[in-house]
Amino acid sequence: MKNSVFFFLTIITLGCFNLHAQSENYAKFYNKGNKLSDNNFEQAEKNFRIAINDSLSDLKASFNLSNKYYSEGLYDEAISRQIEATKLAKDNSEKHRTFHNLGNALMKKKLCSEAVLAYKNALRNNPSDDETRYNLALAKKCEEEQQQNKDDQQDKDDENKDDQQDKDDENKDDQQDKDDKNKEDQQDKDDKNKEDQKDKDDKNKEDQKDKDDKNKDNNSEQPKDNKNQQSKLSPQQIKNLLKAMENAEKKVQAKVNDKKQKGTKVVSEKDW
DSSP, X not given: OHHHHHHHHHHHHHHHHHHHHHHXXXXXXXXXXXXXXXXXXXXXXXXXXXXXXXXXXXXXXXXXXXXXXXXXTOHHHHHHHHHHHHHHOOSHXXXXXXXXXXXXXXXXXXXXXXXXXXXXXXXXXXXXXXXXXXXXXXXXXXXXXXXXXXXXXHHHHXXXXXXXXXXXXXXXXXXXXXXXXXXXXXXXXXXXXXXXXXXHHHHHHHHHHHHHHHHHHHHHHHHHHHHHHHHOOOHHHHHHHHHHHHXXXXXXXXXXXXXXXXXXXXXXXXXX
């Protein structure tokens, strides 16, 4: 029993010692960060980060670092650290200040709808803060303008989309008409080429028939021509032929004359 009590007391003592050491480190780096925040941003940021890591239950380091980021124009970092601070805030005062500053950082980023929510949370914890109420009115106006711009842009996008659709449909119709015309022109061209080819084939066929008929006529006249060719004699041949005929005539005449000269054979008297 005594041993158990001694062990429990030891754990409590060590815990208190660690908490005290943590508190000293946190205060040391937190105070150093505050001291350097006006003159040396990098060193102030470094000390605030150490303090935040040393004690995750205290919002002051996160809150002050967020404010320093804000003053340096680093609004994304300011928003991130201020969100940490809102989570660590314990009472209404801390919650009011952290949400108020968060709204300010969000407005710098033109995140108006988010800023409206931050300012509303700040007013829930301190409804009497006129500055927060004024900032909320500005955030609401900004939100309305953004929504109007969004609606206008949507209308413009829809109109552009409709115009583009109409243009696409018109282009599609024009292309279809063009394709149809090209198809018709090609068909007409093909038909004409086909007709021209047919006429050419018919003419070639007719020319070939005429040529064949002419060759046939020429072939049928060839024997007659040969016969005529055979009947045609040269002048010398004709002369020789006439001379031969003349000689033949002379021989015949000579025989006739010779026969006349000899006279008719006298029949001798009968031997009675």
